[in-house]
Amino acid sequence: MSQCPIDHGAARAPNGCPVSPEAAAFDPFGDGYQQDPPDYVRWSRDQEPVFYSPQLGYWVVTRYDDIKAIFRDNLTFSPAIALEKITPTGDAANAVLASYGYAMNRTLVNEDEPAHMPRRRALMEPFTPAELAHHEPMVRQLTREYVDRFIDAGRADLVDQMLWEVPLTVALHFLGVPEEDMDLLRQYSIAHTVNTWGRPRPEEQVAVAHAVGNFWQLAGRILDKMRQDPSGPGWMQYGIRRQREQPEVVTDSYLHSMMMAGIVAAHETTANASANALKLLLQHPDVWREICDDPALIPDAVEECLRHNGSVAAWRRVVTRDTDVGGIPLSAGSKLLIVTASANHDERHFADADLFDIHRDNASDQLTFGYGAHQCMGKNLARMEMQVFLEELTARLPHMRLAEQRFTYVPNTSFRGPEHLWVEWDPARNPERANPAVLAPRDAVRIGEPTGGSVGRTLVVAALVPAAAGIVKLRLAAPDGRALPRWAPGAHIDIECGQTGISRQYSLCGDPADASAFEVCVLREADSRGGSAWIHAHLRTGDRVRVRGPRNHFRLHESCRKAIFIAGGIGVTPVSAMARRARALGIDYAFHYCGRSRAAMAMRDELVALHGDRLHLHVRDEGQRADFASLLDTPDDATQIYACGPARMVEALEACCAAWPEDALRVEHFSSTLGTLDPSKEQPFTVELRDSGLTLEVPADQTLLTALRCANIDVQSDCEEGLCGSCEVPVLAGEIDHRDVVLTRAEREEGRRMMSCCSRGKGGKIVLGL
Template identity: 75%
Template sequence: MNIPASSTAASACPVDHRALSEARSPTGCPVSHRAAAFDPFEDAYQQDPPEYVRWAREEEPVFFSPKLGYWVVTRYDDIKAVFRDNLTFSPSIALEKITPTSEEANAVLASYNYAMNRTLVNEDEPAHMARRRVLMEPFTPEALKHHEPMVRELARAYVDRFIDDGKADLVDQMLWEVPLTVALHFLGVPEEDMDMLRQYSIAHTVNTWGRPRPEEQLKVAHAVGNFWQLAGKILDKMRQDPSGPGWMKYGIRKQAEYPEVVTDSYLHSMMMAGIVAAHETTANATANALKLLLQHPTAWREICEDPSLIPNAVEECLRHNGSVPAWRRLATKDVQIGGIDIPAGSKLLIVMASANHDQRHFDDADMLDIRRANSSDHLTFGYGAHQCMGKNLARMEMQIFLEELTRRLPHMRLCEQSFTYVPNTSFRGPEHLLVEWDPAQNPERANPALLESVSPVRIGEPSGHAISRTVVVDSIEPLTSEIMRLRLVAPDGRPMPRWLPGSHIDVECGTPELSRQYSLCGDPADPATLEIAVLHEPEGRGGSRWIHQALKPGDRLKIRGPRNHFRFDETAKKVIFIAGGIGITPIIAMARRARELGIDYALHYSGRSRATMAYLDELSKLHGDRLHVHAGDEGRRNDFSALLRSPEAGTHIYACGPLRMLEALEQCCASWPEDALRIEHFESSRGTLDPAKEHAFEVELKDSGITVTVPAGQTLLDALRGANIDVQSDCGEGLCGSCEVRVLAGKIDHRDVVLTRSEREANNKMMACCSRAAGSKLTLEL
């Protein structure tokens, strides 16, 4: 491999030159033995693509494969960069046959007048974006809603067929046919000849991404030719009456408006490609997800018990075991990827399945975590201008399939079996998925009303605030007459989620609608317990009253998190901690951490009286004379003016407490260095939207190549989701920072309480849930 220009030492090359084959890359560099042996048609790749290329992800992230004639890219950041730049990295070879077709097979295809043209998947600009804009509307979350009843009805009808059998092949008996029917319905195609279309779809996959043997190529070519002719006949019939639902009919109607954009040949190609794209990927993704979840009984049990976890479980399954493990691009000019020189004209195999297991982006990447906060960062749908338009249709189908199966067959388990896959580089799902269960235990036999309960499908990006977990109240201990300490543990004794100082959890106080946030105040090093302290507020909104009056040891609670938007900077030279009343809770773990790290710190704790101040004895033992108690009944008030009179470079101030205290601190710190004061917020009104006082603005999405209008009465976050753009979110109030987006141009009207003063002045990021444009336009890195 070529050494990056910025490097001078041979050790900078990522290749182990002690183990090289005689093969050479197009740049003349020797190829390592592992790169020379890379073969995505091997069963090991089909069984587990991320594991198959683990060595590359860790040691040789960009390498040349002599067997394929492709450069292979395996790391998250590199692959996202390739997707982001669709001019340098052309999609034109995405549908190119990865195995050259024989002359005999080409002759067969020609006999059917096969003329597959460019589609949205493999065409370059400017044609691609013009067509994408014209044809996008049916794929938006709002437009997809009316498909949900049909998908649910189909899923239930197919489960009805085998619910009492005690065994099934979910692929043969449900997961292949239902997505095909949904795909045909979405496209507006009659549901005739389903079996034939299934065979044609497989043949198209093998023809484009597989390695059929010479004797198979003729059979495949005949199937693909028939597929092409059938697609043309269906399209001709639609042209006779293009009214009514269906994406293809929508395209025919748009052709009348944009004849140069939506052409006849384009519609014919999209008819054929659309059936494969809308059907096979979803069928495989659902089979992969069910296989994965059933292989992880705890995760399966949790989504059976709590269907609200299903949307994020879908994202995690798409990340961990997606149906599109790799895609292809063509370098249009000399370029570097990950420091490796790639010549113009090079073909790239970008292994998204590997990127989705990259430890640099996903903590414990090989672990299935259905509550993973950034699951939806996966690249299974691609990214940028060519991100899969049908992603939300697939998400909806997968959610409904999991909802129906977890509700009706929670006792389902995998049979002993070997899993086989159709050998190809880019589409992956088990050919069969054998499951079994005891029909006598079917829940609906004892509870016929079970089928009446339906969880609403969340079409679009799942939000973190919906990801809950059940915990058990291990103990309740009064700390003062008004404050109780609760220790929470997992029902099965498993470790609790990891957290850092400043984190909090959301607790459902009796109902999901009554949810309150409480800081974690235990020891982050304790894996078994989460600890919170709750102040009884009789005049509050009811959360603390419910906890104090209704909760007892052994009860189960639903919590969300931990989440952290009050992070402790461990690089600070000195820290001043300031707490008022129950505001001591997030400060406890921070001060403990400062002590562990040997940071110079002081802890100032204020309260009405010592009797009302929780944790005083524990804090005194741990912090000694670094603890300064300001008890009102003793006449000791914290003099902020004196304490903060002299600004100190490198000193950070962390504060939590009553609003009046925080406002006073902000005034006293006005002359301190930027961002010296860090404050914990649990509520915000800055993001409240009043359409009468707002103005509309435009947002140019640089990576996606589209412009979105944000009306006066809509948030940026909602406008982005309405345009089929994925943005994670959590609190929706500008408190947590999870919906942060990068800003490339335009002035921001910041309304969050997350960003520091210097971050706001830098004007390069914003919270999509609440902040807006100060002017008429923003340009975002999306």
Template identity: 65%
Template sequence: MSTGSCPVDHAAAAAGGCPVSPRASAFDPFGPAYQADPPAAVRWSRDEEPVFYSPRLGYWVVTRYDDVKAVFRDNTTFSPSIALEKITPVSAEATATLAKYGYAMDRTLVNEDEPEHMPRRRVLMHPFTPEQLVHHEPMVRRLTREYVDRFVDAGKADLVDEMLWEVPLTVALHFLGVPEEDMATLREYSIAHTVNTWGRPSPEEQVAVAENVGKFWQYAGTVLDKLRQDPSGHGWIPYSIRAQREHPDVITDSYLHSIMMAGIVAAHETTANAAANAIKLLLENRSVWEEICADPGLIPHAVEECLRHSGSVAAWRRLVTRDTTVGGVPIPRGAKLLIVNSSANRDERHFDHPDEVDLRRDNATDHLTFGYGSHQCLGKNLARMELQIFLDELTRRLPHLELVPDQEFTYVPNTSFRGPEHLWVQWDPAANPERADPSIAELRRPVRIGEPSKRGVARTVTVVSVERAAEDVVEVTLAATDGKPLPKWSPGAHVDLQLGELSRQYSLCGDPAEAGTYRIAVLKDPDSRGGSRYMHENLRPGTTLSLRGPRNHFRLDPTARHYVLVAGGIGITPIIAMADHVKAVGGSYELHYCGRDTTAMALLDRCRRDHGDRLHVHTSADGTRLDIAALLANPAEGTQIYACGPERLLDALAEASAHWPDDALHVEHFTTTQQVLDPAVEHAFDVDLADSGLTVRVAADQTVLAALRAAGVDVPSDCEEGLCGTCEVPVLDGEVDHRDVVLTKAERAAGTRMMTCCSRACGDRITLRL
């Protein structure tokens, strides 16, 4: 193992020897703890020393989410050039062995710097777009079924040996356009390439590994020569050969040879390992597996959560090109980084309860398993498709599948790729569902190409009670159908309920400490588009609904000295939760509740009971309407205004608070002014993606969100009406035509963020941090 020199100036260090901590000094990525569970092995680092130097490895190690993402984002300061560098020094005999095969692996998309990288990526990325990948789905489905057919009646199988290694390899070869021959030999070659680059083989083992790597290099060259003779067929390599004719300076002969070999490994091994990890994780969490079996619509989200929790790419590497800092720690030019993205994926600073498997985690797609920025994995959506199909076939045909107990899981020792070498499962063939209904084996469920929309992350809840809260207002109490606690929430949060064909948002108005239930209040609106009418006319105790969330884009600022809380009508729902919270923490506040008359004001008795003289009731019937101008006449330092209610109330508050600090007023909307895009009125524009180096054209009748997804760029979304804020992205340059109702006046004026589902560029170009 490398014994890289200590980066600390001992002469300048305090007495007591090397300040590298004992845990940092003992860190061993080839040890059993890291190999079994990298995120758990470096938990101490995330908590105590998120950036540390490893004398054993000769690398700086980075383990927290924000730091890992920052490194991925900046591929100039943090060069990818060492991503394929051998992490263990190679013996002279192994080097000679590689030389006799003419091994000359060069830069690929994975490890090349700008300005070479992005021009090549742009030329080569078309086969990876969603509209191209969809053509591969029938082939992946057919292969998976054929392999399941082979063992479905056996009762026991090693899923790695009998499906999860060979299917991704065949898919990889098909995608690349490589002949599907010598599969067993290719498996040996692929493992050798991994060990050669990221492993710790002994000097003797290095020679055997080098033999296989050299043969792999020769094999890649032979296949490439054959494809050059007729590159008219399908596949990424024939496509690349054709692209070379138009861009000979960008796609060179040596480059084609290198991506030929690297592509087989990249398209195959990571997916095979990810599939084994995912199935193992789900079977270890039996209730989650059973939930997917019962609701296959959760499969795309299960894939993302498995990639987050137990992805196949444990860590990656970067070279520091200038003196800089990472996580506040000075890092010198020339330093090497091991960025443990699997640790970042379990950082509790970014993911709530990260060690748990939560199919409805609303930020699971934030995971860094595919990297981030301009070097994000091109094949991510092909891998997602394969994983979805594997889970669909197994949960449908073998829902009673279980892990063989007491088996020992082993991993190929290396720093970066992780998946069990064997995965033994068992089941009772007599209980196979298709024996009773053969059509089960032939079902084909739709596959999502790309990142799943957060819109689909739902749970089933049961109506516990429906009670009158005021004239034309009902208070509805909901509980999880399975009796489990519902996710925690904070004041201002809302949930989305599926009401027949409609989806509507409702603020939570209960007590966040009541983990078993949610409470909402719903006004029967005479102008309802169907949502409130449905709630009033169809809900009964025992009714089941589909619920997403909770989500919160209306959060209280905990640093405020005083809160002015204003509710109009049913807008009391998020405001009362805020008032309850501020009271509970001993904060200063006043609550203004406006309505037509007291008989129509929901939760008024509760407001009076719990908030006493802090409550000010304003009704038209009694002639005590709120004097908004007087209320907000004098700006008060440290005071924050939170309001929810009819648009006329919110508009009046905005006008009356115009002389207050820009971020003093916070409002919650439940309606949007978004219109269908009219190409006769709108204009097309370009979106430059600073972190990815891409330029995406947005048509006059297309949203930015749709254009980004079509280009294979993952942006989460939910309401897609400019209401929820889920699709927010950072803006670096260009003027934004804001059309959402989420951002404050100050946030709009700053121009540093936009909602991609509705907002557009004012001019011909805008630059986003994506």
């Protein structure tokens, strides 16, 4: 008892747990939480990830896995209190609201099943990427018009002068609402936020109630006018038309509530997210310069901004049955504040979570939009607007900087963005004064989650030297000398080869401890599909190339006692890094390297020097062919085999290892045609998305990945050939026709995951954990 960090004489939570001093002091309305929610609850993520707040009367949850599990189970963890006033108001304020006939009902945000999903499905279509595309020209035009107003001033408050009004105008356009008085709607929107998630003082509550009541009546008047002619393009008109088809699903009270909630949800979160993003980027001038120089990085920057400093800090849930979260027992009726901003900084899920890294390959795992059946439907509208804002500002004001200021926030638990964002610049340096082409039309932005193919960085070729006959070794470093991401043996990077859009994967072959550069060896393939031929013909020292990764689906199990490494030709690249690591760890290993001739064997002298007698060269021209049958004739439970090389070599190894323990042989592949889609030979199948509550049909001429994207479900992807593993999705039930070369034999037989770009369901139906 003397070592327990909790004061057992302190107050106790409803389940009897003593309340720690930190939990007792938790105040989400204070400046600490408002300025930096993830840092404010860092102690909780580290020590007490589920705690009771006596001040709030809520259980607070701060770790990623716990919060995602809560989002996943919306039956046990009901969203019913998501729009409940977190601070009860007095009789006077309640009487004011009643005088306006205020009757806010359930919406998509806080509705339980079985009512929620039919309504979500009925109203989903306008939010899909294909339907959102026609809004982009209007967003672009509006953004340019607002920038025009202050471009020559040298100083602006981006919140007041652009970031509030443009998203509000876009929201009204999307909803089909006539543009009303912007200042009035801003006042109403803030009042709605304070009324629901804030802590207004007693003397403020009546004024807030009047604003909310007026907002409610305005929404009703607009809706009544729309009913007279619901043929317009807006989402509310779409809802009215759907009401005629499904009156029991899309009801009158539902539409009125959604009109009011939609005006807030469609613009306030985007306005705040955009202000947070620009503040964060300008606080990191090196990153700001990077996206100014390379606008292709903007989708990745948006996603990392949403993770690192999103506009939604927390959501709320209520427990419907006795359960536990993070090992803490909770009784039915317990209220939860789930701090998504904290989840987005959880080191257990995001490496170097506090680091602002726009090249992070799992930034889109962020929970700012929620997850599952109640994930924000407008997420891709927000992403699109943020991309347009950054494209326009980086092109027209790349020399912009933050002005000296103290950032303030509207005190509340859930929605945050700076009330003002002052920036400065020298108008004489505006690029468009010297180069009107800055204002030329731009290509359409990507609508939806960034693909793995877009998460990249520009590196410089620090060295390019021959490594063997027909092989060059590239050393790629950051232009500014910064350290590159950590990687483990077996990892690969993708190199974009010229302007053709071709991307090819190359295994890293240097020292994983060297963070100053990536090293790869590239063989000039006789039947090159364009990648290796371009590198050999065009790349020179000092050139810049676009690189993605590293990613790893060919890992060395560092706990193994004995390893056999087998490389054929250029397949030596990942295996060489593995053997280097095994040597450093003291693993008992042998390294077999097969090649056509000594002159064609990359890194031969380096490997001989490093591995000595453990290295066995098998040179075909010298009659030294490898005898895999003899090498692998005796299965050994303690030995792992790692191999990379031509398909014929891999097939021979698989045959020799048939009697070995399952997955003793681990293989890296160069290419695959298993995922090639032939509609004439495919069968359609059904996929149930358990977490999202959707059921989709995947026709014979469509991949699962495409079907998911059409349903507005975020899934990463890159190679789309079944090689890289970035599009992996969890399988809960059903038989899978695996067509990737990523999963091991045991993983395929287990049937708990699949690659959505190429693999398909068998037997009619599969169930995914999405």
